Amino acid sequence: MSNADTAIAALRSGYESLADLVKKFDDEALAGPSAATEWDIAQVLSHLGSGAEIMTNTVQLAVAGEPPAEGDFNQTVWARWDSSSRREQADGFLEWNETLVSLFESLSPEQRETVRIELGYLPAPVDVTTVARMRLNEFTLHSWDVRSASDPAATLAAEAVPELLAQRTIDLSWVSKPAELDGKYAVLKVATTEPATELTLNLKDPVTLEDGSPAEADGTLTLPGETWLRLVSGRLGPDTPAGLELTGPITLATLRRVFQGY
Structure with missing residues (x-):
């Protein structure tokens, strides 16, 4: 499999694992603290859900050969998620992450190699492998934030680790003190x-x-x-x-x- 294939497969596995857990959460669990100290469980799910919605739009436009969304699209999405109830955030997480993973899976082998995606905050468009790994990194870490709240022994998803380590020269300047x-x-x-x-x-x-x-x-x-x-x-x-x-x-x-x- 190509790098895009393995990253997408890890996204699918990670999503299904977390989704199985989220489907069991009652309202009390959604209001409970996560390992992301400033967010409760529902807020982590909202972050992953809104990110999936925005990335779905970004990838769809790239595949169609159209320019990225203009104006305040992202801000509108974030505002809608922020104003949603915890239950709506959890349900939206399930819906939009399934949509995004299915979109990645629907890409043909040729598209996985040739499509270039404009993210807006990088100097140039990047390939599907890069975008899938970036999403996998965010999803894997925040999935741990959710799972470790009730399981102190939780580790990052094993299938994601090789993909994340493939980005060896990551920029640590913005995450270090x-x-x-x-x-x-x-x-x-x-x-x-x-x-x-x-x-x-x-x-x-x-x-x-x-x-x-x-x-x-x-x-x-x-x-x-x-x-x-x-x-x-x-x-x-x-x-x-x-x-x-x-x-x-x-x-x-x-x-x-x-x-x-x-």
């Missing part, structure tokens, strides 16, 4: 398992990530790929997870402060 380094600078070799990757984490201002091992490193961070993704997204709990080893001048507590979540 280099001030928490207290003026320290360090280069860490990051070695993930399941799957195996090697990265260079430059802890400075701004924090950057590069593919491959550094020529010289101040320390090494070895951990499962799933754990790495939760660490840099601010979703790693206070305990040291199994399989995580850190050497060098930077502590795990410091890394947690640098990556506080989004």
Whole structure:
């Protein structure tokens, strides 16, 4: 399968898993806290639902060869979701995420390779693989926000992890807080398992990530790929997870402060 195929398959699996849980939520559960500290469960679902509606429109226009929606389309969608009841947000999550995943699945092999999608906040249109992975990243992290609220041992969906790690040189500048380094600078070799990757984490201002091992490193961070993704997204709990080893001048507590979540 192509990268687009595997990303879309992971989206389907992730959606069905979370949908099975959401269908069981009563009103009390929807009002309960999520791991996204500023949102309750329904608000996380609203975020995923409104995002699915907007992305569905974006992909449909790209497939049709039409320009992106103009004006205040996104703001109108967000306002409607924000004014909806918790039950409406949960039902809308189910409807629009099914619609978006089905749209991705409906793309022919040729379309998956040739369609270019204008997102508005990137310098150029991107391919279906990139858009599917971006959606998978958001969906996987916020799905964890919902599931971990009642299951402290929850992990990111296993089928999503290789796809998310394929975006190795992600921009960490907007999700990190280099001030928490207290003026320290360090280069860490990051070695993930399941799957195996090697990265260079430059802890400075701004924090950057590069593919491959550094020529010289101040320390090494070895951990499962799933754990790495939760660490840099601010979703790693206070305990040291199994399989995580850190050497060098930077502590795990410091890394947690640098990556506080989004």
